[in-house]
Every structure is written in C-alpha cells, then in structure tokens.
Amino acid sequence: MPHQGPSDTTPSPASVGDENPFADALVCVAGLGVSGPPVARALLARGARVVVVDGRDDETTRRVAAELTEAGARVVLGETPLPEGCDLVVISPGWRPDSPLAERAAEAGVEVIGDVELAWRLKPADQVWLAITGTNGKTTTVRMLESILRADGRDALAVGNVGTPIVDAVLPDAEGHVHDILAVELSSFQLHWSESLRPHAATVLNVAPDHLDWHGGLEPYARAKGRVFARGTLRVVNTADAWSVRLAEEEGDPHTPLVGIRSDTPRTGELGVVEDLLVDRAFVDEPHSSAEELATLADVRPAAPHNVSNALAAAALARSVGVAADSVRAGLVAFVPEPHRIAHVARVAGVDYVDDSKATNPHAAAASLNSYPSVVWVAGGLLKGAEVDDLVSSAAHRLRGAVLIGADRARIREALDEYAPEVTVVEVEGPAADAPEGHTVMDVVVAEATALAGEGDTVLLAPAAASMDMFTNYPERGRLFAEAVHRLG
Template sequence: MTEKNTAGPAEGGVPAGSSGTAVPAGGHVCVAGVGVSGPPVVRALLARGLRVTVVNSTDDERARAAAEGLRAAGAEVVLGSDELPEGVRLVVTSPGWRPDAPLLAAAARAGVEVIGDVELAWRLKPADQVWLAVTGTNGKTTTVRMLEAMLRADGRDALAVGNVGTPIVDAVLPDASGAVPEVLAVELSSFQLHWSESLRPHAAAVLNVAPDHLDWHGGFDAYAEAKGKVYAPGTIRVANTADEVSVRLAAAGDTAAPLVGFGLGTPRPGELGVVEDLLVDRAFVADQRSTAEELASLSDVRPAAPHQVANALAAAALARAAGAAPGAVRAGLAAFGPEPHRIAPVAEVGGVLYVDDSKATNTHAAAASLSAYDPVVWIAGGLLKGAEVDDLVRAAAPRLRAAVLLGRDRDRLRKALDEHAPDVAVVEVASTGAEAMTEVVAAAARLAEPGDTVLLAPSAASMDMFPDYNVRGERFAEAVLALPR
C-alpha cells in the first residue's frame, strides 16, 4: 500500500457513528420477499407503527407457511404477485431480488425508494453503535466470526451479524432487557451493498474479489463496484495487499480516511502482516516506521492455511481499528472455532487426510483450499455458474495426485484437466442419487496414497445434487467415516 496511512487506535475507543435517513414515520411500506431477511424486517417496521404489505412472487408451500406467521404478526401478505401495492412510500427488498424484478422496476418508475435490510438496519440503529464491515468473494463468515471473538476478548459487547445467524435488523433494536450490542461485525454480500446507500461503517475490509454472481450484477465491473461501496466516506479502509481489486477499490474510497493493508508478507508501515511465525501490526502503533506490535502466532490460526491467515489479519485490522488491545487478537483466535464445511478436517484413514471444504463454491475459494495441501486427490464438480476453470486447474496441477469429478458441469473440469494436467488420473461419477457421494469418496480412497489429502473443494454450487453446500459436506463426512479402517 503506497498511500499515506494515518490510522491508529482512537483514545477511548471509536467515535459515535450516525445513522442514515430515517424510515418514514407512519405510512405504507412494502417488503419484497418472504425469505430469511423478510420476517425480521417486517417485525421492525410493524414495531414502528407502519402499515406493511409483503409481496412474494411465488405461492408455494414454503411461502404459505412464512405468510401465516407474518399475517399473525400484523402484516398484509400477497403471494404469487409482482405488483407494487398502492400508496407505498418505501420498498425493502430481499437482497437476492434483482433490480429488474417487476415489483422493483415498478417502484423505480413510480419514484419509490428501494432499500435492503442492511440499509434499513443502518437507518434504525442507535447513533453510538459501531459497525465493522466485511465483504469479499470468499472468507466473509470466517472473518466476522474471528472479529467477533477478538472484540469479545477485548471486553466488548460484540455480535457477528448478516449471513451468520443473527439477522442484522434484530441486532439494532433493543432486546427484552432494552440492550443493543455495542459493536457489530457485519458480513455484507454484494447484493446487500447494492441496496445500501447511506451505510457508513467505522471500518471495512474487502477481503478479495473474484468472478461470482456475474449474472445478477451484469458483469465483473458492476460486481466489484458493489463490493467497493463498503468503503464509504469516513470509513477506515482495510485492503488485502495481495488482491489487486481490493487495493484498487480501497484507493478509490475516501482518501481522507485511513488506509490499512494486510497480507502474508512482511508488513510495511501502515500494514499488518507476517514476520517469521508471528502476526504483527505496523498500522495501529505509535510509530509505524520503527515499531511493530506482536498480535499472535501462526499456530494460533486454525487451520493455518494461507487464506485463513489472511482472514485472521483482516479481522485483526478491524478489531484494532475499533481500539482492541493487541492481546485480544490472540485470545480471540484461541476462542474461535472454524465454521463447518470450511477447510475442516474430517478424519485420517490409512494415512490419508480427508478435508471438507464444501463451502468452496467458486474457483477462487477452491484455489485457496488447494494451495494449502500437497499432494491432493481433488473432489470437484457441481454447478459452475458460468465460471472458467482453466486457470484454477493450471495452477493446481502440480499438487494433484488425482481428481474425482461429480455433478452437472463435471465435463468442463474434465476438459481442463485433460489439457492442463494430462498425467493426473481422473474418475468421473455419474450418479446423482443418495449413493453418489459414497461412490465419490470410495474412488478417492482408491486413488490416494499415505500422506495425501483427499480434498472436497468443489469449485461449484451444490444444487444440482444437494439442497445446499452444508448437506454436500455432511454427505462427504458420512462417507469418509464409513470407510473401512
């Protein structure tokens, strides 16, 4: 990072933030979608005395079950419709709804503002609640969980929110005792950032940016631009020095705000990095040029794969931006438990390690996972979502002992392996039923030798064969644990 860095821990913590434009008092609000974000939004709006109409384009069993609860809470619900209700003053959309969805397009034509759940939460939050935001293609959930643990180790009332369990709207409203968390570690998707305009986190990190959700955004540039919105005016910018897009987005942010880099190399002034086996800070210290603060050891990061270390450094940068003490970083990492299906060891059988990284649903995540092991029997395949795999296979080829392919788009992976790793043994499993993962793991076990790692890093979505990546990982673990010992 070449831009001058003036970041340092604020005396006594973080200055109070300010919320965005208020939600209109009274009147009629439309909530688009009955999915995960819908019910918390409806509850929050009803609590403010607003009339709420929920519109959902489908009318199936799941939607009807959700509608029953929303109606009981006091909302009007219209299923199987794309119409904008009359008299609506604001639309709060589910993050996944595209801007060209008929209801949202109608709102735009009518001059009705459309926001997402994150923007609503920002407008409703207490002025002194601190937000530390994390976005990126991969690693968001891990990083906000690490950040939450570091902040709690520092004695803060902190909570990880977003796609990690607690809906963000619930975290800005008083609980039964009237309390609201002091600090939020906020996981943000590109969809949520697209629908946020007044969001101003105290500090924010873009972990990495690789092609994903391009069909929704209309291309990579628009996808990256949505990620870059997290670097709002006044927000401390935390950027991955090894990721060109992260650095570019940070540089395009508010240049009056501090810029902090993190990376796996020796840190320069204004950065966090690694020296020998230590995680060190040269950003939030009194003299960046002549001093560094030890934060933790590589052994404190579990597992100490390169991308996991990068996530830990990003979390540490955000925690330090909020005034956390150096010791809180190590203590937080000690308390942190990795999320399921994220580079998680399952078992060692016959000298072969079996690792579940079912969450590696795109090429960027799979590349990070593959870089952590050598040699590898790679289990891959599923729905590639239009992603190109040649670069992934070319980079991984020297590490591969063999590959076992499954899922709808396995032929594209096979072609890339034939071209870039012609000496690597490849087995394709055509089954799509309940027995498919058992066949996959059995094939991988036959190909593996003692000292190898059998790695489930599909580089693809799971919905062609499994309900989601969690179920895919569970089936993998079950099949591994059923192997003869």
C-alpha cells in the same frame, strides 16, 4: 496511537431530524425470506403501514404471511404489486434490480433499499459497525472478528449475511439491550441495495467472478462490493488481491486511513506475518519503527494461507476500535471454524481427508488447493458459468489425481486434459448399483480417491461448484463425504 477507536460519532440517518421517519409511512416489504419478516415487524413497531408482497404462495409462505397479518401487516401472495401511494420499498437482497417491482418503483420515483440500509437508518447513533465483504472468506472472518471482540470484553455480535438478522440487531431486545459493536457480513446483493451505509471500518477480502448474472458482469459485481468503503470508512485492504486494493482506492475516501494486510513482512501501516508470528505495524505508537505481536500461526485454525489472511483482516478491524493484542490471540484461539471449511475429517493409512465443501466457486477452490502440496482433488457440480482453466493450470503441479462428480464435470475434465494431462482422472456418476444400505455416491468417490492417493497425500473435497445438482446443499455434500471417509476408516 493511530486509528484506535471510532473516528467520530456521526449519527445514522434515522437519528437526524425526524425522530420517527417511518410513522404512518406506507412501506412495501418485498419478499418473505430470511430478511423480510424481521423488516416488516420492525416497521410495524415504528407505526408504518406495511404491505408485504411475495410471488410465492406455498404452505411455508402462507404460514409466515398469517403471522405478519396478525401483527398488522397486509400481505399479498402470488404477485408482487407496488402498492398505490407507496413511500418506500424495502427489498429482499436476492431480488434483482430488473425485477418488475424494482422497475415499477423506479418509474414511480419510490426509493428502494435493502434490509442493511434500513438497519443503518434504525441503529443507535453510537453503535459501531465493522463490515466484511468479499467473494470468499466472509463468514469465517466475521466469526473470527466476533470472537476477538468478545475476548476483549466488547459487547459484540456477528450479523448480516450470517447469524442474527441485522434489523433485529439494531433494535432493543426484550430487556431493552442493544449490542455496542456489530461484526457485519455483507453480500454484494445487500451492498447493492445500500445507499448511506458508513461502517467505522470495512474490508473487501477478495473479488472473483460470482453472481455475474445478477450484477451483469464482473465490474458491477466488484463495484457493489466496493460500496462498503464509501463515505469515510477506514479501509482494510488485502494487498494480495488487486480488486481489494483498487476498490479501496477508487471507491473509498482518500482522506481516511488505509490499512494493508499481507502474508509476509508488513510495511508501515500494515499487518502481516514475520516467521510464525502475526504482527501489527498499523495500530501501534510508532509504526515506522516498531511492531506488536498479535498471535502465532498456530493460533489460526486451520493455518492455510487464505485463512491466515482472514485472521489478519479480522485483527485489523478489531484493532481499529482499540482491541488489545492479547485479545486478538485469545479470540483466534477461542474461534471455532464453521463446518465444511477446510475441515480435517480423518487420517487413514497416512492419507489426510479434508472437507472444503464450502468451496463452491473456483476462487475458493484455488485457495484450498494451494494449502496442500499433493492432492487428490474431488471436484464438480454446478459451475454457474464460471471458468476453471486458471484454477486447473495453477494447481496442476499439486494434483496426484482427480475424482469428478456433478453436472459440469466434463468442463473440469477438459481443463484437466489440457493443463494437467498426466493426472489420472476418474468420473463418478452415482452410487454403486450393489451399494449397501446407507451408502451414497460419496462412498464411490472416496473409494476412487483413496485408490489414487499415497501416503502423505490429501484427498480434498473442494468442488469449485455449487451442489444442488446432486445434493440438497453444500453442507449435505460435505457431511456425506465425511461419513464415507469414516466408513472407509
């Protein structure tokens, strides 16, 4: 049976040679955000001399600094010096390659890695990593994968860019337990700072313009994603995404298996959809002549096309370690979607209201819009330089109306005027002057969208933009939308 179970037991770098390469090493941990404190504690536990630096010096940072100082680290706030005699820098994922600290380290010949690379070097040799990256869908897919693995009785945990910090997941807990399999969500930042990472299997779900200022363009951004395929990793490829295919071919090892996923009938070596069934023609005894049913479309929630693709990617990664077909179905049924991801809020007077506030870029919004035939689109916010012409032109035939909010709504209005001139557009700047207590700008948005919608339509919050111009974050944006819908109903 092809590709079932880990292909080898290649030890991780930390298990080769020196039992504890960090003992008495001087390590600079850059950043006191989510990843920094777990990294510092892990290094201290291995006898490293740890210096933590962070350019911030506020109350929250000082509190974390005090805890690490008590644990034995030296902490420098308000500046980011490279400690003299430094052996290694472990940098927080969001720090840019051209940050002063990273540049000083490069000039001094000091290796700079991220928390994921450190975790790879610390992990037990027999711990299996299944990795997921892409512009959109990572969190959903990694959670689906965790659910499928657990349904199969595997000791699995979702980590990385979600959930448990990855460094904590490779170390024994208080009872000395370490998980057997990690479902690892990886951002382009984390992959940029990873050198020797070699998951058992990995996927690039999709690539679309995002974080281009950080990486310096689409090509280096995509190449960072493609690093997940390097060094002999089994490659799971989204055949509908040109970058996914290209990165697997150009960044991956051609001698390792390549498994495709598609939204229609799968070919040999692929997973796909036949009528209303998710089927496998890769991890079966006779892939040229047979297929195995994994689940039905009804088992995928929501069954939007891009979410079915997420489910197939999760299934392929799970099947690469021998998970049974029945467990794929059980895991998908047990999976609870994260909030604000194509979440059905309510149906009022024959109109569906859907919260996809997590659609913070045009690529995500396009997937959401393609899930519904007739849409009143709620969009806008901070585009971060992203272009929306392709999004609007491809979705124009689905749009019954549009309600625009946020700092960059004029740019979306321009695209609508050019590519969907017949669509009625309403712009909303803020809450009504005479709004009752507790009512927000979303009450105005929902009221305007409702006025444009007819029976059978979907009022869809899929902003294609970030939220910080008007809201604390995308969850708050989605929550206020849902609350306004419930007040309407």
